[in-house]
Amino acid sequence: MTESKAVYIPPCKHPRIVIIGAGFAGIHLAKALKNKPFQIVLIDKNNFHQFQPLLYQVATSGLEPDSIVFPIRKIFRNYKHFVFRMTDVLSINSKNKNITTDIGIINYDHLVLASGSTNNFYGLKDVESNSIGLKTIQESLDIRSNILQNIEKANQSDDDATRRLHTSIVIIGAGPAGVETAGAFAEFKKFIYPKDYPELRNFPLQIHVIEAGKRVLSAMSEKSSKDSLNDLEKMQVHVHLDTAIKSYDGKTVELSSGETILSSNLIWTAGVKGQFPEGIDAKNITPSNRIEVDLFNKVKGHDSIFAIGDVAAMQTEDYPRGHPMVAPTAIQQGQHLAKNLQLEEANWKPFNYLDKGSLATIGKRKAVADFGKLHFRGKFAWFIWSTVHLISISGFKNKLRVGLNWVNNYVSYDKGNRLIIRKYKPKS
Ligand SMILES: Cc1cc2nc3c(=O)[nH]c(=O)nc-3n(C[C@H](O)[C@H](O)[C@H](O)COP(=O)(O)OP(=O)(O)OC[C@H]3O[C@@H](n4cnc5c(N)ncnc54)[C@H](O)[C@@H]3O)c2cc1C
Structure with a gap:
């Protein structure tokens, strides 16, 4: 149900930045603005951040779901002038500088779309x-x-x-x-x-x-x-x-x-395509449903709206169709925007993507890794893959759980989580 009343947000003397999405981009933006002179209102339809690179391990019974999701409120404990609201954002009204959610209206001074992407079935x-x-x-x-x-x-x-x-x-x-x-x-x-x-x-x-x-x-x-x-x-x-x-x-x-x-x-x-609430001018949306942004992640044609991560298409000479839809892009854009927002607009610096390489695993001791012209495969690539993923997961307890599960799988060749926690009912 859509509510037309204002959502309660505690009053604050600082300008308000509303961030839609607590994925990699939104989380890293909010973290980089910790205790800065802004009121941060972070919104997500879930009360957790999910580590998408390991979703396949939950699907294939390798990990329990709670090993790769993390409570958003726990990440932001002890942050000053920080507010989290769990709600689905339905639309953006850039003229009135507010958004409509399923619990009411929220005003913003700056709006950041970090709403990620969803499955693209290409009309099938x-x-x-x-x-x-x-x-x-x-x-x-x-x-x-x-x-x-x-x-x-x-x-x-x-x-x-x-x-x-x-x-x-x-x-x-x-x-x-x-x-x-x-x-x-x-x-x-x-x-x-x-x-x-x-x-x-x-x-x-x-x-x-x-x-x-x-x-x-x-x-x-x-x-x-x-x-x-x-x-x-x-x-x-x-x-x-x-x-x-x-x-x-x-x-x-x-x-x-x-x-x-x-x-x-x-x-x-x-395939995936960008996802975001209604209200962005259709001429700024690319064929893969990403929002065109300038080199500062500002949405073209909107003064106070930014887009970062999967949803943003920043077309540059090196990336004519936008940066790759991967976690490092989202993290780097979130951190970069946080720096710019603390400066006068005249001093903003353009975003430059640092490609740290690509990894994929095929199974135990089987992986491939590309770092520039260097290519690795097998045990060494698998070790890098495991280490990078363990470091990147939010929360010590989650790292420990995932690490222990992997050690158990490694030694016993067993995937202990082949449980039907809730039955699946086919959609049609
Ligand atoms: C299966 C899989 C494997 C992957 N593997 C890798 C990998 O190995 N390495 C890598 O770098 N990248 C990988 N990726 C890609 C990576 O996960 C994404 O690029 C990254 O998550 C993008 O971050 P984001 O913050 O832009 O969006 P997301 O992480 O998708 O976060 C978007 C957030 O916005 C919220 N949201 C969306 N719409 C609304 C709304 N209307 N109202 C409220 N909240 C909303 C969502 O709930 C979500 O929390 C993988 C992705 C998938 C799906």
């Missing part, structure tokens, strides 16, 4: 209705429940076709999320499935990755693509390159090659 309505994306903690739990429920159905059936339908997993997209998910399911298939489901010994999990492009991990080096494809194939993942999904009705995946795959488990990782 049937795929959208019948698949599950991998963008939120709720979706990763849905993927886990759906697959575990379907394997139970296969176990309960004496019909071969039903067993095959439920034991086939199709992942659309071979970017880092798709490759990492496929690798984790391949380990599940090898080390857990035969022990947990001995009645299905004649129906091994079939794992397919469908990629419209010519290589997996296309944003990484050719070497990384080749090495990861090699690893996936060794792990018995069927990778279909140069192939797009045409339709999916919940059972049959129809591919551009003319091939069909029967599966009740379709995971969508093939």
Whole structure:
């Protein structure tokens, strides 16, 4: 329900910065403005910050959800003139300098859109209705429940076709999320499935990755693509390159090659688009639904509105379609905007992205890493991947939980979290 009354925000003598979104961009902006002469109003529809790079581990039973989400209020304990409101922002009124949320109206002096991105199904309505994306903690739990429920159905059936339908997993997209998910399911298939489901010994999990492009991990080096494809194939993942999904009705995946795959488990990782509330001029929105910003992250045509992270498209010579939609972009833009907001506008500095390299893991001791022209694979890349992710997770307890889980998985080859916490009900 939309309320038209003002949301209570304690009075404050400082100018108010309203930040929509407590993802990497919003959190790092708010942290960098700690106790500065601004009132910070941080808004998110959830009361937690989620670490999206490890969503696939929740989906594949490697981690519990609470290991990769962190309470927003805990991050900002002891911050002065800081307010958090859990609400969904519905629209922006730039003329009146306020936003409408589902609990009422909030005024701003500066507004920062850090609302991230959502699944982009490129208009494939049937795929959208019948698949599950991998963008939120709720979706990763849905993927886990759906697959575990379907394997139970296969176990309960004496019909071969039903067993095959439920034991086939199709992942659309071979970017880092798709490759990492496929690798984790391949380990599940090898080390857990035969022990947990001995009645299905004649129906091994079939794992397919469908990629419209010519290589997996296309944003990484050719070497990384080749090495990861090699690893996936060794792990018995069927990778279909140069192939797009045409339709999916919940059972049959129809591919551009003319091939069909029967599966009740379709995971969508093939694309994202910016998400933000209504009220931004359509001419400032790119085809991937990101908001065009200038070199200071200011939304074109709006004086007091900024966009940072996935939702922002800053077109530069090096990045003509905007910076990569990854955590370092979001973090760096949040921190950079915090510096500019403390200066007179005439002294603002343009944003410069520092590319720290790319990493992806395919499984235990299998990863690829690109740092400029340097390329690593195998154990060393896997060690870097694990260390970088452990350092980046919010909260000591979460780092410890994730670290212990990984050690346990490493030693025992077991994924202890194959639990159906809440049952998944298919959307259609
Ligand atoms: C599966 C997966 C794996 C990934 N792996 C990697 C990786 O290995 N390395 C890497 O660098 N990047 C990775 N990324 C990308 C990275 O997570 C994103 O680039 C990053 O999260 C973007 O940060 P952000 O702050 O812009 O948006 P987000 O982190 O998406 O945060 C946006 C926030 O805004 C909130 N919000 C949105 N709309 C509203 C609204 N209307 N009202 C209130 N709140 C709202 C959301 O609840 C959310 O908390 C991965 C992403 C996914 C999905």
